[in-house]
Amino acid sequence: MTRGAYNFLQRLGAVVMAATMMLWSFGASAANLEINLKLIWGTNDAKSPNPKHKPVSPELTNKLRKIFQWKNYFEVNDVTGRVPSRQSKKFRLSDKCEIEITEMEGPKVEIKLYGEGKVVNKITKPLLKGESVFIGAEDKGENSWFIMISLVNED
Amino acid sequence: MNMEAQLKMQAYLDGELGPSEAAEVQRLLEQDAQARQQFEELRAVRSLLRDNEPEYRLPESREFYWSKISQAIARAEAQSAPGREDPAPAWALLLRRWLAPVSAMAMVFLLALAGLKMLSPNHDYAMMEIENYSEDLMVSTFRHPTEKVVVFWLTPKTYDVAAKPAEEIEQDELMYQ
Numbered sequence: 001m002t003r004g005a006y007n008f009l010q011r012l013g014a015v016v017m018a019a020t021m022m023l024w025s026f027g028a029s030a031a032n033l034e035i036n037l038k039l040i041w042g043t044n045d046a047k048s049p050n051p052k053h054k055p056v057s058p059e060l061t062n063k064l065r066k067i068f069q070w071k072n073y074f075e076v077n078d079v080t081g082r083v084p085s086r087q088s089k090k091f092r093l094s095d096k097c098e099i100e101i102t103e104m105e106g107p108k109v110e111i112k113l114y115g116e117g118k119v120v121n122k123i124t125k126p127l128l129k130g131e132s133v134f135i136g137a138e139d140k141g142e143n144s145w146f147i148m149i150s151l152v153n154e155d
Numbered sequence: 156m157n158m159e160a161q162l163k164m165q166a167y168l169d170g171e172l173g174p175s176e177a178a179e180v181q182r183l184l185e186q187d188a189q190a191r192q193q194f195e196e197l198r199a200v201r202s203l204l205r206d207n208e209p210e211y212r213l214p215e216s217r218e219f220y221w222s223k224i225s226q227a228i229a230r231a232e233a234q235s236a237p238g239r240e241d242p243a244p245a246w247a248l249l250l251r252r253w254l255a256p257v258s259a260m261a262m263v264f265l266l267a268l269a270g271l272k273m274l275s276p277n278h279d280y281a282m283m284e285i286e287n288y289s290e291d292l293m294v295s296t297f298r299h300p301t302e303k304v305v306v307f308w309l310t311p312k313t314y315d316v317a318a319k320p321a322e323e324i325e326q327d328e329l330m331y332q
Contacts, residue, residue: 010259012263028330065298067304094256115269118192121286121289121292122285123283123284124284125282125283127280128303131303131305132303134306134307135306135307136306136307138310146306
């Protein structure tokens, strides 16, 4: 190996190691998350059975119509809260439904769905800004409910 | 007077000729007035140069002066010669010689692997874990390709997917786990 090639490899090694350390520290960095959760009712009916439910925004309706089969979508609850770094926070969306979110190394979040106080399932995944996670199910008849989880901000 | 005779005359003046050649020049000077005149001129020039040449004396001996130059050259050569300048211990040299290139190659490989994984369309799925605690429900997952949405859909275990009309489930947007 020539001295020039050896020097080049030495420098490359130093640069790559530094970049890897930066990427690793970035990837493992902790963050406080601001999360928005919406409990949404999907139906083909023109109105929600509960008059307190208001229709979701037209933009969100269009988005949901591209994903799901229902015509109309009503907001049952809308909650925004902060999940501190490496900690958990529980969000109550209805009498029966709660979501617990934990900020984890990765960066990932752990999302626990509680139904009537019991853990139904647990999802662990990266939560990216601009991406939404939906957890839902069909309800009686031709209706459905789902929880839309979005990352609003992180610091 | 030819050039050879002139040079011999100069050499005679400098005491560089042998006895026979010196006698020859002496004869020439006795016989030739022009040669004698030229010889006197040469002698005068030599005398002028010798008397008026400024004399410089080195502040140190010639040997010491040259030994300093010689040592400076040796130092410069040692600095530019590969491998001589590094007083680092052997383990450090070994580390620098092999660890840096090997780690560079390993890191490039790992970064390429990570890049490929990140670019993979199923990257989210690879990073995702689902644990279902319900005995009555199963979880299906799909990601919408353009709306940046990941859906976890809970269905009763008795739910018959095949019974649903085809238009209700777009298979190309649905990835069951």
